[in-house]
Amino acid sequence: MVLFQQHFFLCVGVVYDRMHSRLINTYGGIVSIIPKYSILFMVFTLAALGLPGTSGFVGEFLILMAAFKDNFLVAVIASLGVIIGAAYMLWLYKRVVFGKLVNLELKEMVDLNKSELFILICLAIPTLFFGFYPDPLIKTIEVSINDLISVYNINIVRN
Secondary structure, three states, X not given: OHHHXXXXXHHHHHHHHHHOOOOHHHOOOHHHOOXXXXXXXXXXXXXXXXXXXXXXXXXXXXXXXXXXXXXXXXXXXXXXXXXXXHHHHHHHHHHHHOOOOOOHHHHHOOOOXXXXXXXXXXXXXHHHHHHHOOHHHHHHHHHHHHXXXXXXXXXXXXX
């Protein structure tokens, strides 16, 4: 489920390919120039920050639930990290997509071509699907997790 958060970085690569800059100050106001990209970038940003209804939420929720069961202090610190990370992601999206168009070179950017649009939509669909219905992924990893837990329990008994 965390794998789907990597799609966010693919979106960053799309604008890097056009502008050859990773600096946030290079961008701003691109929603009016490349709207298709802005929408898909929003989907992946929200998935990366763990918004309910995205695959990122399922992963973060399961991890935090397990952490709260085991160690409350660690879970609180992890939760603060999630909150700070979400605040940063929203700040980043606001600065890159909205705001004033100060860099005139951005006006020359073209929106997603057909192949980029196809790839990003093909990645957005499972990001949203597994956010609402994570059962197929959970059932896939269940056998491995149960084996891992049994080996862990056997090692605890031995020690």
